[in-house]
Amino acid sequence: MKTFKSRLIVVLVVVGVTVGLDQWTKYLATVHLQGEPDQFFFNGVLRLTHVHNTGAFLSIGSGLNDFWRPLLLNLFPALLLVALLYYIFKEKFLNGWQVVALALIVGGGLSNIVDRLLYGHVVDMLHLKAFGLQTGIFNVADMAIMGGMFIMLPFALRPAPSPEEERETAG
Structure with missing residues (x-):
């Protein structure tokens, strides 16, 4: 994807949809799950709950002081x-x-930062458990971050372009 304009459109759409979907699901979790018993689906594989996470992924950093x-x-x-935005466009x-x-x-990342700035916490609501394994409690923003990392993995593992390939692409 070569042009600034095409990248800008993709970034705006993907970021907008990600933040919108994440904020909507956090709202729904707050309205329908807060103070209610957990909801289980697919024979207990999926649990919907409502948690205020003052830390990062897996509550890391929740015990840090206010500074x-x-x-x-x-x-x-x-x-x-x-x-990351600079890298995307450069x-x-x-x-x-x-x-x-x-x-x-x-x-x-943006959606979770917005929550921390506005509310002092992030709402997490999804928990998976199957075959003796389970996840931490997470949200749609966490899924987007992990999905993005998963998509990037094959590109990170391939060799860097050779100087000849760089010249061919530039020319």
């Missing part, structure tokens, strides 16, 4: 998202899948 928590859970991730060798993947990461 470090905003710094490490809001400012640092926000700087990473700005760096790296000429990104293809469409990579732009979508990075935009998913930005959208998920």
Whole structure:
């Protein structure tokens, strides 16, 4: 994906849909699950619950004091998202899948940062358990971040373009 305009459209759509869907599901979880018993589906594989997570993924950082928590859970991730956006628009060798993947990461991160800034916590509501394994409790933003990382994995494992390939692409 070569042009700034095409990347901008993809980023705006993916980030907008990610943030919108995440915020909507958090709203639904708050309205329908807060204070209610957990809901189980698919023979207990999926559990819907309502949790206020003051930390990051798997509640990491929830025990930090009021100085470090905003710094490490809001400012640092926000700087990473700005760096990702810069990379999306400046790296000429990104293809469409990579732009979508990075935009998913930005959208998920942005939505969780917005929650921490507005409410002091993130709402998590999804929990999976099957075959003796289980996840932590997570939300749609976390799924977007992990989905983006999953999409990027094959690209991260392939060799970097050779100088000849870079010249061919540039020329």
